[in-house]
Amino acid sequence: MEIIKNNKGGQKLCYKGYCYTKKAKSAVSQRWECDQRGSQKCRAIATTDLELTVVKSVTEHTHAADMFKVSALKVREEIWSGLSGSRGTTGQIVVDKLAQQPAEIRVAAGTLETLKRTARKRKREDTPAEPKSASDIPIPLPEEYRKTLIFDNESAARILIFASEDGLRLLDNADTWFLDGTHSSGMTGCFYHLTQSTWRRIQSEGLQRLYREDSIVRHFCGMLDGLAFLPVADVKEGMRVLQESIPDGLESLVEYFDSTYVNGTYRMVMSDNRMKFRRTAPRFQPAVWNVHDSTMAGRERTNNVCEGWNNGFGKLVGHKNPSIWTAIKCIEGDAAMVEADVMRHARGQQSSKQKRKIRTAHQITLLTLCQQYSTGEKTIREFLKAIGYSIRL
Ligand SMILES: [Zn+2]
Incomplete structure (x- = not known):
């Protein structure tokens, strides 16, 4: 005999190719009814002890036993329990699971359409409604999604922080x-996002064509992003040098870059009856996006790491705009994968990511240029010129 639990907490008794649903119990035994009571008009009854360890009696069935039914039931339960927080469509999950089974079990599990329909219904029932805005996210978060939640401000401008102990x-x-x-949220320390932001600006100003067709424009954009490789203290000087030779059409791009990342903005104000310039600091100070020190120290540039994580997480989620419930499940899943990586590392096994850490020729070029600038071998002008060819958007 075998007892199968479904994810709703119900139990089924499986015995010699027949399945039974739980019914009332007496002082000494548990009563079960054949689950084909409806479709086969079967009135068969089984009884077990109260601890569900042994079948005490079974009455006759109106239909043949199905030896694959137990396996099929288990497959169905596996499908249902795999639905919450799963990636991919419900249909894919059903098909993937069934594909692993022998033909007899596939047949016993039911038709694909019925399974898909039931799966979709189950998933809808198990997943909370998708909030229309941040203020619609339930307070508190449903239990199911709180496993790794470590902070929740429980206010309309919702902040949720997830982390694992490890x-x-x-x-x-x-x-x-x-x-x-994400860039719109403000703070970021990633050079990767600087180049992305420059590229988005090029797009929004309609300069892509100019960028594609004019190598001087491309080189100049590379020099702009290359400012990140100068020591923080020299970034303003670098910007001054670049401003001396702005290619036609890039004036407003340079102005945007300068006000957002380097010098900030100036505006005229009246003070003591005289016109004066007042400076507003750039939204992102050079120290935030600078990579000179980390390049010199030979540390992995942040862009590689962040880019890698972003790509990996994107693949894990499988959509561009996942439901908040899927996203939370994926954050949990990501943490679990990192834990596995850390364990492999502790055992001395190299992860595939580490193998790729060997410095590329491109990284060596950047390091060499930074060194040449530091020793005075290259002037700021020569440095920017060289680095402009070494950065691709
Ligand atoms: Zn029966």
Whole structure:
């Protein structure tokens, strides 16, 4: 005999190719009814002890036993329990699961259409409604999604922080933290996002064609982003040098870059009856996006790390705009994968990511240029010129 639990907490008894649903119990035994009561008009009854360890009696069935039914039931339960927080469509999950089974079990599990329909219904029932805005996210978060939640401000401007114990311990022991975020949210330390932001600006100003067709324009854009490789203290001087030779059409791009990343904006104000310039600091100070020190120290540039994580997480989620519930499940899943990587590392096994850490020729070029600038071998003009050819958007 075998007892199968479904994810709703119900139980089924499987015995010699027949399945039974749980009914009332007496002082000494548990009563079960054949689950074909409806379709086969079968009135068969089984009884077990109260601890569900042994079948005490079974009455006759109106239909033949199905030896694959137990396996099929298990497959169905596996499908249902795999639905919550899963990636891919419900149909894919059903098909993937069934494909692993022998033909007899596939047949016993039911038709694909019925399974898909039931799966979709189950998933709808199990997943909370998708909030229309941040203020619609339930307070508190449903239990199912709180497993790794460590902070919730429970207000309309919702902030949710997820972390695992192990993840926090790793952060605690690390001497470098790489931060990432979407650009619209403000803070980011990623050079990767600087180049992305420059590229978006080129697009929004309709300069893509000019960029594609004019190598001088491309080189100049490379020099703009290349400012990130100058020591922080020299970034303003670098910007001054670039402003001396702006290619036609890029004036407003340079102005945007200068006000957002380097010098900020100036505006005229009246003070003591005289016109004066007042400076507003750039939204992103050079120290935030600078990579000179990390390049010199031979540390992995943040863009690589963040880019890698972004790509990996994107693949894990499988959509560009996942539901908040899927996203939370994926954050949990991502943490679990990192834990596995850390364990492999502790055992001395190299992860595939580490193998790729060997410095590329491109990284060596950047390092060499930074060194040549530091020793005075290259002037700021020569440095920017060279680095402009080494950065691609
Ligand atoms: Zn029966």
